[in-house]
Amino acid sequence: xxxxxxxxxxxxxxxxxxxxxxxxxxxxxxxxxxxxxxxxxxxxxxxxxxxxxxxxxxxxxxxxxxxxxxxxxxxxxxxxxxxxxxxxxxxxxxxxxxxxxxxxxxxxxxxxxxxxxxxxxxxxxxxxxxxxxxxxxxxxxxxxxx
Amino acid sequence: xxxxxxxxxxxxxxxxxxxxxxxxxxxxxxxxxxxxxxxxxxxxxxxxxxxxxxxxxxxxxxxxxxxxxxxxxxxxxxxxxxxxxxxxxxxxxxxxxxxxxxxxxxxxxxxxxxxxxxxxxxxxxxxxxxxxxxxxxxxxxxxxxx
DNA sequence: TACTTTCTCGATCGAATTAGTCGGGATTGA
DNA sequence: TCAATCCCGACTAATTCGATCGAGAAAGTA
Numbered sequence: 001x002x003x004x005x006x007x008x009x010x011x012x013x014x015x016x017x018x019x020x021x022x023x024x025x026x027x028x029x030x031x032x033x034x035x036x037x038x039x040x041x042x043x044x045x046x047x048x049x050x051x052x053x054x055x056x057x058x059x060x061x062x063x064x065x066x067x068x069x070x071x072x073x074x075x076x077x078x079x080x081x082x083x084x085x086x087x088x089x090x091x092x093x094x095x096x097x098x099x100x101x102x103x104x105x106x107x108x109x110x111x112x113x114x115x116x117x118x119x120x121x122x123x124x125x126x127x128x129x130x131x132x133x134x135x136x137x138x139x140x141x142x143x144x145x146x
Numbered sequence: 147x148x149x150x151x152x153x154x155x156x157x158x159x160x161x162x163x164x165x166x167x168x169x170x171x172x173x174x175x176x177x178x179x180x181x182x183x184x185x186x187x188x189x190x191x192x193x194x195x196x197x198x199x200x201x202x203x204x205x206x207x208x209x210x211x212x213x214x215x216x217x218x219x220x221x222x223x224x225x226x227x228x229x230x231x232x233x234x235x236x237x238x239x240x241x242x243x244x245x246x247x248x249x250x251x252x253x254x255x256x257x258x259x260x261x262x263x264x265x266x267x268x269x270x271x272x273x274x275x276x277x278x279x280x281x282x283x284x285x286x287x288x289x290x291x292x
Numbered sequence: 293t294a295c296t297t298t299c300t301c302g303a304t305c306g307a308a309t310t311a312g313t314c315g316g317g318a319t320t321g322a
Numbered sequence: 323t324c325a326a327t328c329c330c331g332a333c334t335a336a337t338t339c340g341a342t343c344g345a346g347a348a349a350g351t352a
Contacts, residue, residue, distance in 0.1 A: 002148055002263070005311065008256075015255065027327075041312050047329065059328045060320025076259065109161065109283035110154075113222065113274050117148070120266035128259050137255035151340065173298075187341050193300065205299045206349025 002121075003080070009037045010045050010083050011076060015137075017055065017067040018074075018130045025057070025064025045083070052082035071134060077125035148267075149226070155183045156191050156229050157222060161283075163201065163213040164220075164276045171203070171210025191229070198228035217280060223271035 012035040020026050028046065032039040046065055049055045054074065056066045067074075158181040166172050174192065178185040192211055195201045200220065202212045 001310095002267075004309095011256070029327095038312060040314075043329075044312085050329095057328060058320080059318075059326085060322095061326050062321065063319080063327045065328085109279045110157070112282060113270065113279070117267055117270045120270060121148075121263055124259065124263045124266060133255045133259070136258055147339095150338090175298095184341060186343075189300080190341085196300095203299060204349080205297085205347075206351095207297050208350065209298045209348085211299085 006041075006045060007080050007083050009035070009042065010049060011079050013037065013042060013045060014049070014054070014067065014074065014079055014130060015133055017065060018071040018134055021067050021071060025062070025066045027064040031065070049079075049082055054078070054082060071130035074130045075126055076128045076130075076133075077122065080125065152187075152191060153226050153229050155181070155188065156195060157225050159183065159188060159191060160195070160200070160213065160220065160225055160276060161279055163211060164217040164280055167213050167217060171208070171212045173210040177211070195225075195228055200224070200228060217276040220276045221272055222274045222276075222279075223268060226271065 013031050016031045016035050017026055028042055029039055031037070031046075032042050037045075046055060046057070050057055050065075054067070054069055056068050058064060058066070159177050162177045162181050163172055174188055175185055177183065177192075178188050183191075192201060192203070196203055196211075200213070200215055202214050204210060204212075
């Protein structure tokens with residue numbers, strides 16, 4: 001899977017939080033229900049996102065999670081990076097995409113192609129913000145799975 | 147990993163066969179050595195590629211594998227498709243990229259993005275032929291892993 | 293015929309990654 | 323004090339992936 005479930009969950013959690021931006025904290029079980037994410041797993045995910053500073057939390061009765069940054073300033077790539085500690089490069093069997101690890105030092109027929117793919121993917125994720133996704137969500141015209 | 151080792155091996159095996167196109171069959175251990183692929187694993191891979199009709203084999207003393215189709219007519223995407231029985235779509239947690247499986251029938255904020263990524267990847271793999279890769283290999287200017 | 297080489301096929305194993313769970317603790321507000 | 327909620331690390335389960343193996347079938351060679 002190009003994007004792991006975990007990362008997709010993370011994205012959807014942030015997306016959900018963005019909906020309620022400016023309205024006080026959202027409880028984890030609300031996010032879990034709304035986005036159909038296993039609650040206990042979501043805990044793991046949110047605690048990671050919290051560490052990255054994109055999300056804030058509060059405990060107790062009035063507790064929950066809050067999105068700190070502006071949805072316009074958060075890209076999908078950001079989220080994946082926070083989750084993974086970097087949106088990893090394609091792992092070329094030969095190259096491992098690191099000059100130092102490449103057994104073909106200097107010449108590899110496939111590398112330029114891996115690069116292209118890499119860049120193409122990154123381009124989409126870098127250019128899509130949470131705000132963009134919310135807009136899609138609000139517009140009627142868009143249809144899923146077709 | 148976006149492209150599994152197995153698929154990368156497949157690509158490199160075909161690439162290797164393409165080099166000797168028109169020169170009689172290449173033995174499996176020659177391919178394995180040249181491309182540094184575990185021999186027994188390569189058996190599995192080639193037998194699959196054979197079933198897809200891109201490769202031909204002959205047994206016995208003078209045996210080996212031969213590429214049937216023209217390297218100009220084989221794209222990288224083809225190879226991955228043969229291996230996987232389709233270059234699968236991104237597996238969206240919610241959609242699974244099948245209209246019928248999508249719980250959000252009709253509305254999913256993320257789908258257009260998955261589509262874009264999908265298309266971007268496919269575009270590269272669809273447009274790169276084995277012939278292209280051979281050319282990269284022959285040109286001096288290209289450098290690997292940087 | 294007997295023998296060697298090479299491909300053929302299915303089963304299986306092991307390691308790594310990923311998904312998901314759990315128990316118990318710390319805060320916070322009522 | 324109590325209930326609700328987040329917090330944390332360890333743990334387990336499931337799946338995928340990479341790789342190996344044994345035995346057999348074709349093809350040429352002597």
